[in-house]
Amino acid sequence: MKLDFILNGEDVSCQAEAGDRLSEILRDRFSLLGVKSDCRSGHCGLCLVSLNGRTVPACLVPAFRVRGSEVITIEGFEQTDEYSDLREGFRKSGAEPCEFCRGALLLAAASLLEERPRPEAQEILERLSTVFCRCHDPAALVRGVQTAAELRARRMYFRAHR
Ligand code: FES
Ligand code: FES
Numbered sequence: 001m002k003l004d005f006i007l008n009g010e011d012v013s014c015q016a017e018a019g020d021r022l023s024e025i026l027r028d029r030f031s032l033l034g035v036k037s038d039c040r041s042g043h044c045g046l047c048l049v050s051l052n053g054r055t056v057p058a059c060l061v062p063a064f065r066v067r068g069s070e071v072i073t074i075e076g077f078e079q080t081d082e083y084s085d086l087r088e089g090f091r092k093s094g095a096e097p098c099e100f101c102r103g104a105l106l107l108a109a110a111s112l113l114e115e116r117p118r119p120e121a122q123e124i125l126e127r128l129s130t131v132f133c134r135c136h137d138p139a140a141l142v143r144g145v146q147t148a149a150e151l152r153a154r155r156m157y158f159r160a161h162r
Contacts, residue, residue, distance in 0.1 A: 005069050008076025022061035023047040026073060034074035034103040038132075045131035048104040049073050055111040074103030081155060082110050089148030095140040097133065104131040109145045118149055 004013045007030065014029040023040070026032040026049070036046035040059045047058040050072040051065075077083050086106050090096070097105050105128055112119055112127040119127075121142045128141055 001063065001067075003063060003067050005066050005071060007071050008073060008079075016063040016066070018063060020063040021059050022049065022051070022063070022066050022071070023058035025063065025066060026058060026071070032073045032075050036100060036104065043132070045108065046101060046104045048107045048131065050077070050107065050111070055107055074107060077103075077107060077110065082113070082152065085148040085151040085155065086110060086113075086144070088151055089146070090141075090144035092147050093140050093143035095136065095144035097136050097141075101131055101133045101136070105133070105136075105141070109141075109148065112145070113149055113152060117153060119145065121146075 001016055001018065002013065003016050003025070004011070006012070007026075012030070014025065016025055016029075021040070023035055023037050026035045027037060035049060035058055036044075037059065038044045038046045042057045042060045045057060048055050049058045050056075050070075051058075051061060052069050083106065086109055108127050108131050109124070112124065116123060124142045124145045125138055128138075128145075
């Protein structure tokens, strides 16, 4: 089947089989390797992407649902101010997720900040626990997201009062 959709802000098109999943489409057809492919069953969270504004595991999205949708991967998210806030927040807090989980953690954190601009530590831990990782420091990640929340609030204030 032919799939037309918006990927990281651009109109794209590709061929897919009925059994293909969005994670495979992104990695195999578009070489977006920031979308990790691990459990392929919705459990590890490492393949998170934004689909029509909702953060979802791409391995659970069948090809037919991709048609006409808007998809943002970590590669697209890296072009945004929200990414800069999180990158700076993580840097300041000493949170250094590895390349394997970094993209999914940042997308999960970004989706939380969209919903809750000033999240509590417990909310951050709950949201980030949807991404499998045993090695990062939870306290540093909480500080990183809360620092990013402050940077984001400041940026939005200045934008509103420019
Ligand atoms: S590869 Fe998609 S949730 Fe694990
Ligand atoms: S899997 Fe990336 S820091 Fe643990």
